[in-house]
Amino acid sequence: xxxxLPLVPQAGAHTSERLAWPAxxxxxxxxxxxxxxxxxxxxxxxxxxxxxxxxxxxxSRARYADCAYARNLESQLASSFYWTGDFCRDFLxxxxxxxxxxxxxxxxxxxxxxxxxxxxxxxxxxxxxLMPTALFRKQDLNDPGAIFIFITIPxxxxxxxxxxxxxxxxxxxxxxxxCLTYCVRCCKxxxxxxxxxxxxxxxxxxxxxxxxxxxxxxxxxxxxxRFQSWVIWxxxxxxxxxxxxxxxWLIERKKLRQALL
Numbered sequence: 001x002x003x004x005l006p007l008v009p010q011a012g013a014h015t016s017e018r019l020a021w022p023a024x025x026x027x028x029x030x031x032x033x034x035x036x037x038x039x040x041x042x043x044x045x046x047x048x049x050x051x052x053x054x055x056x057x058x059x060s061r062a063r064y065a066d067c068a069y070a071r072n073l074e075s076q077l078a079s080s081f082y083w084t085g086d087f088c089r090d091f092l093x094x095x096x097x098x099x100x101x102x103x104x105x106x107x108x109x110x111x112x113x114x115x116x117x118x119x120x121x122x123x124x125x126x127x128x129x130l131m132p133t134a135l136f137r138k139q140d141l142n143d144p145g146a147i148f149i150f151i152t153i154p155x156x157x158x159x160x161x162x163x164x165x166x167x168x169x170x171x172x173x174x175x176x177x178x179c180l181t182y183c184v185r186c187c188k189x190x191x192x193x194x195x196x197x198x199x200x201x202x203x204x205x206x207x208x209x210x211x212x213x214x215x216x217x218x219x220x221x222x223x224x225x226r227f228q229s230w231v232i233w234x235x236x237x238x239x240x241x242x243x244x245x246x247x248x249w250l251i252e253r254k255k256l257r258q259a260l261l
Contacts, residue, residue: 082252127199133222134206151225
């Protein structure tokens with residue numbers, strides 16, 4: 001019977017004579033495995049590793065389970081513009097990760113604004129477009145300028161706010177403010193529930209307003225507003241001061257060159 005008992009290392013044994021814990025009972029085994037799979041490693045990316053991450057979202061998030069710089073990669077994807085040093089290539093990567101339509105299928109798998117959240121934001125933006133679209137159709141208003149001011153701009157503000165809410169946990173992660181990440185998650189869940197309820201109400205109201213009308217004609221303001229937001233995004237987020245791609249890319253390039261001097 002004693003032969004079946006696990007051997008326990010003796011405290012006074014010589015180092016070379018110590019008996020190791022059985023693998024299944026090693027108290028440090030689980031800790032080491034969790035450490036090896038911890039995607040929140042504090043190591044930052046090297047410039048070569050950062051340039052190698054410019055891809056079309058053609059891999060899964062599971063690939064980064066053992067990645068040593070995964071946490072830094074998430075932060076960089078949410079805030080960085082300078083990746084390879086090639087302006088055109090970095091701009092295409094920026095579009096793939098930030099555009100509300102293109103990003104749903106081509107964003108990087110480690111981007112903190114995941115594809116599911118992007119699809120939810122897309123559905124929410126379409127839902128917020130329904131009510132003003134129905135009112136415009138009721139008043140026979142089809143002016144593109146009025147549609148842009150009263151429909152497109154508010155919806156673009158909603159999409160931008162939803163994006164920053166989705167990545168706001170990165171500002172709180174780690175350090176003394178780490179507990180705030182749970183508050184951010186609760187806010188995201190609350191906003192998601194409110195959005196779903198609001199969409200259901202809008203669908204019912206729009207159905208009552210547009211009942212008996214030609215749906216092809218009624219869909220014109222909706223389609224035009226969505227098209228406007230996707231096209232206006234390019235000059236807006238490319239040239240906007242402080243938040244735009246050109247400004248951010250040039251600032252990051254300047255800082256990198258200064259660091260190399």
